Amino acid sequence: MALLEVDNIHAYYGKIHALKGVSLTVEKGEVVSLIGGNGAGKTTTLRCISGLIKPTDGSVTFDDDVVADYAAHELVPMGIAMVPEGRGIFSKLTVQENMEMGAFYRNDKEGIKQDMEHGYHIFPRLAERRTQIAGTMSGGEQQMLAMARALMSKPRLLLLDEPSMGLAPVLVELIFDTIRDINQQGVTVLLVEQNAHMALQIANRGYVLQTGEIILSDNAASLRKDPMVQKAYLGID
Amino acid sequence: MNHTSSLSWRSLLNIGLLAGLAIVYTGLIGMIQVFSERGIIAGVLTMGQIMIFLPPLVAGYMAARRSREQGAGRMILNAGLAGLIAAVLPVILVLLIRQLDVMGVDIRSMFVNASKALIDHLTFERGIGPGLAMLVGFMTALGLAGGALMALPERIRQTLITGTTWVIGIGLLSEFMIQILRNLFGNQAGRSIFQAGALKPIPALIIFIVTAGIYYFWQLQGANIRARYARSGEGTKQTFQRTSVGLLGILLLMLPWIVGTFLSEVLANVGLYVLMALGLNIAVGLAGLLDLGYVTNFAVGAYVMGALTSTGPLGLAELNFWIVLPISVLAAMTTGFLLALPVLRMRGDYLAIATLGFGEIIRLLALSDWLAPYIGGAQGILFIPKPHIGSLTIDTPETFYYLILAACFIMLFISIRLNNSRTGRQWMAMREDEDAAGAMGIDTTLAKLLAFTLSAASGGLAGAIFASKLGAIFPHSFSLLISINVLSIIIVGGMGSIPGIVVGALALIGLPELLREFSDYRLLLYGALLIIMMLVRPEGLWPSAVRRRELQSDAAEAAAAD
Ligand SMILES: Nc1ncnc2c1ncn2[C@@H]1O[C@H](COP(=O)(O)OP(=O)(O)OP(=O)(O)O)[C@@H](O)[C@H]1O
Numbered sequence: 173m174a175l176l177e178v179d180n181i182h183a184y185y186g187k188i189h190a191l192k193g194v195s196l197t198v199e200k201g202e203v204v205s206l207i208g209g210n211g212a213g214k215t216t217t218l219r220c221i222s223g224l225i226k227p228t229d230g231s232v233t234f235d236d237d238v239v240a241d242y243a244a245h246e247l248v249p250m251g252i253a254m255v256p257e258g259r260g261i262f263s264k265l266t267v268q269e270n271m272e273m274g275a276f277y278r279n280d281k282e283g284i285k286q287d288m289e290h291g292y293h294i295f296p297r298l299a300e301r302r303t304q305i306a307g308t309m310s311g312g313e314q315q316m317l318a319m320a321r322a323l324m325s326k327p328r329l330l331l332l333d334e335p336s337m338g339l340a341p342v343l344v345e346l347i348f349d350t351i352r353d354i355n356q357q358g359v360t361v362l363l364v365e366q367n368a369h370m371a372l373q374i375a376n377r378g379y380v381l382q383t384g385e386i387i388l389s390d391n392a393a394s395l396r397k398d399p400m401v402q403k404a405y406l407g408i409d
Numbered sequence: 410m411n412h413t414s415s416l417s418w419r420s421l422l423n424i425g426l427l428a429g430l431a432i433v434y435t436g437l438i439g440m441i442q443v444f445s446e447r448g449i450i451a452g453v454l455t456m457g458q459i460m461i462f463l464p465p466l467v468a469g470y471m472a473a474r475r476s477r478e479q480g481a482g483r484m485i486l487n488a489g490l491a492g493l494i495a496a497v498l499p500v501i502l503v504l505l506i507r508q509l510d511v512m513g514v515d516i517r518s519m520f521v522n523a524s525k526a527l528i529d530h531l532t533f534e535r536g537i538g539p540g541l542a543m544l545v546g547f548m549t550a551l552g553l554a555g556g557a558l559m560a561l562p563e564r565i566r567q568t569l570i571t572g573t574t575w576v577i578g579i580g581l582l583s584e585f586m587i588q589i590l591r592n593l594f595g596n597q598a599g600r601s602i603f604q605a606g607a608l609k610p611i612p613a614l615i616i617f618i619v620t621a622g623i624y625y626f627w628q629l630q631g632a633n634i635r636a637r638y639a640r641s642g643e644g645t646k647q648t649f650q651r652t653s654v655g656l657l658g659i660l661l662l663m664l665p666w667i668v669g670t671f672l673s674e675v676l677a678n679v680g681l682y683v684l685m686a687l688g689l690n691i692a693v694g695l696a697g698l699l700d701l702g703y704v705t706n707f708a709v710g711a712y713v714m715g716a717l718t719s720t721g722p723l724g725l726a727e728l729n730f731w732i733v734l735p736i737s738v739l740a741a742m743t744t745g746f747l748l749a750l751p752v753l754r755m756r757g758d759y760l761a762i763a764t765l766g767f768g769e770i771i772r773l774l775a776l777s778d779w780l781a782p783y784i785g786g787a788q789g790i791l792f793i794p795k796p797h798i799g800s801l802t803i804d805t806p807e808t809f810y811y812l813i814l815a816a817c818f819i820m821l822f823i824s825i826r827l828n829n830s831r832t833g834r835q836w837m838a839m840r841e842d843e844d845a846a847g848a849m850g851i852d853t854t855l856a857k858l859l860a861f862t863l864s865a866a867s868g869g870l871a872g873a874i875f876a877s878k879l880g881a882i883f884p885h886s887f888s889l890l891i892s893i894n895v896l897s898i899i900i901v902g903g904m905g906s907i908p909g910i911v912v913g914a915l916a917l918i919g920l921p922e923l924l925r926e927f928s929d930y931r932l933l934l935y936g937a938l939l940i941i942m943m944l945v946r947p948e949g950l951w952p953s954a955v956r957r958r959e960l961q962s963d964a965a966e967a968a969a970a971d
Pocket residue numbers: 185186188190208209210211212213214215216217257366
């Protein structure tokens with residue numbers, strides 16, 4: 173059984189049918205990319221997985237547990253962490269306080285301390301800025317903080333919603349390198365991106381979402397060669 | 410942000426006219442006349458005069474500040490002009506009142522306070538011609554003085570303002586200073602310092618020199634002293650902290666004895682508000698839930714105490730105060746919990762409006778005929794007995810002060826513990842960003858319920874003590890004004906800050922009780938104070954560290970966005 177199984181889910185916002193039967197799986201240890209254009213339903217899919225909205229039909233199963241049976245905050249201790257679109261950091265707290273909040277449900281002081289140092293090791297830029305107010309940091313630094321904070325909850329599945337959004341190319345590269353590192357340390361990653369080029373480089377497999385439906389799925393290398401993907405998402409004619 | 414360094418004629422005109430308008434407005438609503446009864450320095454200065462003199466001074470200061478890059482000459486010119494312009498509207502007012510009076514038009518039917526008395530105050534009782542000349546002269550001079558104040562180095566300016574503030578503060582409270590001195594040293598005490606409810610000139614000067622001197626010294630040496638304290642060993646620090654806490658404790662315990670019965674009553678009322686503000690602070694300051702219906706909890710506590718202890722016809726059980734006290738608190742907490750349920754999904758403004766509604770509902774319920782058989786409707790509940798401890802009856806203001814002080818300490822202890830706990834961090838996360846808090850695994854629903862429930866406890870406690878202190882309760886004691894008072898205390902004191910609550914309660918509840926004329930204009934003064942606070946000191950009088958940072962980073966973001 174896969175770590176995450178999304179089975180034919182439907183989701184509505186009022187009358188808008190945002191997800192029309194989306195199915196995908198993420199195996200333990202994988203990086204899976206979900207790519208698609210604006211309004212395709214990528215964020216909605218992640219919201220269903222992290223329990224923020226309940227699909228009206230179909231099911232999401234995480235490690236044999238049905239996600240819909242739990243409230244969003246209960247899924248964090250179970251091992252799902254999400255870095256939302258727009259990062260959702262506590263902009264008025266310091267970097268350090270943000271990191272501490274990330275470990276909120278945990279009680280193992282020693283472990284938290286170790287993971288904190290590990291987080292600062294992965295993102296050395298944050299280590300220099302422990303006492304800085306998070307809201308005063310650059311967009312890239314905030315993205316790093318959001319990821320580091322998500323790791324503080326010791327997730328087994330990390331959901332990333334467009335981590336490259338609004339970042340300069342150098343930083344995008346740095347962020348994606350780090351995602352790969354994090355994955356190699358044992359965290360399974362589901363990555364939502366419009367930047368298909370980068371997303372398919374670090375992913376094992378990928379799905380293409382269009383107006384609420386998965387229209388393609390394959391391993392990342394094949395997707396990169398797919399003429400439709402090249403035309404629509406990689407800007408290659 | 411746009412820092413204009415040169416002041417246009419138009420803004421100068423605006424500043425001056427605004428200052429004049431302030432005088433005309435306070436005059437027409439009768440404030441200047443009422444406050445003229447309150448002497449600050451005997452035979453020299455009244456509070457009414459300060460209300461005339463302050464606007465041109467501030468106008469001069471503002472005018473000078475906004476033209477400080479146009480050279481000293483322009484600064485002084487602008488300051489003087491601002492003062493002069495400030496005199497225009499008051500002069501017109503005086504002439505208009507007199508002219509209409511001569512023509513036999515009765516404007517007092519519209520403006521009750523547009524009277525001879527107002528003219529007298531504005532002309533210093535010197536008649537129209539010389540009086541108005543004096544007014545114009547004074548106001549121009551004050552404008553210039555305001556400009557000069559601006560031109561002074563920051564440190565000296567602050568020193569002068571500090572000294573003056575102390576003199577005005579002590580002068581305002583002369584009557585009570587006299588009472589305290591009499592209380593401590595016998596009937597003759599205070600005669601050398603005070604006269605006719607105001608400071609004598611020489612003592613006023615001494616107070617000015619001493620307070621300004623201390624402030625100046627602290628400006629020069631404060632950083633050194635602080636640094637030396639920071640460098641001192643843990644032991645020294647602990648001793649210092651313990652000593653100051655101990656001294657504060659002794660002072661609080663001796664306070665009723667020092668200030669006497671009347672002021673003890675005032676302190677007891679301030680204490681009740683501190684108690685409520687500590688409670689509301691849990692919802693508003695810690696958890697960021699704007700609750701405008703805090704009076705609900707106060708009313709529930711009071712009515713439960715009234716209904717269960719009253720020995721009158723409405724008394725349900727005639728129980729003992731100490732048995733009902735926890736019941737009142739539990740009842741308030743239950744109400745807090747139940748009322749939180751329907752508003753769990755509301756945020757910000759919507760939450761504020763819904764809670765505002767609850768406050769009104771509870772008052773109307775108390776007034777209703779439906780519940781009248783149990784809680785008396787408009788007649789309220791009478792014959793609520795005083796608490797006893799053994800053979801001691803708590804019935805004087807002094808004994809109630811101790812009871813309320815004890816209650817405050819219990820709530821204070823709980824507040825501090827909560828703030829530093831896991832729950833406190835949960836609230837902090839929720840206050841900052843509810844969605845992000847949820848993503849951290851925080852159960853925001855539970856956190857909100859907890860905040861509303863715990864916050865209600867303190868209101869219930871205050872209500873219960875209030876009921877037995879008064880001996881009778883009526884629906885009109887539980888108006889919206891209570892919620893407003895409590896919220897204003899928190900805002901003025903500094904959100905989330907516990908010392909701020911005490912300072913805020915003393916300023917907003919203590920002052921109006923001491924000075925009747927303040928309570929007549931209570932809402933106007935609240936409004937003015939809140940606006941001034943938001944402009945000058947948005948973090949409150951005594952802010953908590955986190956809140957200060959929040960506001961600073963807000964300002965930084967705003968600056969960066971420009
Ligand atoms: N809160 C909402 N209320 C109503 N409609 C919504 C809401 N959130 C999303 N939608 C709609 O649902 C559809 C899918 O939105 P979603 O945010 O999942 O897209 P997305 O793939 O994440 O797009 P983007 O790349 O722009 O973030 C869109 O048509 C959007 O307008």
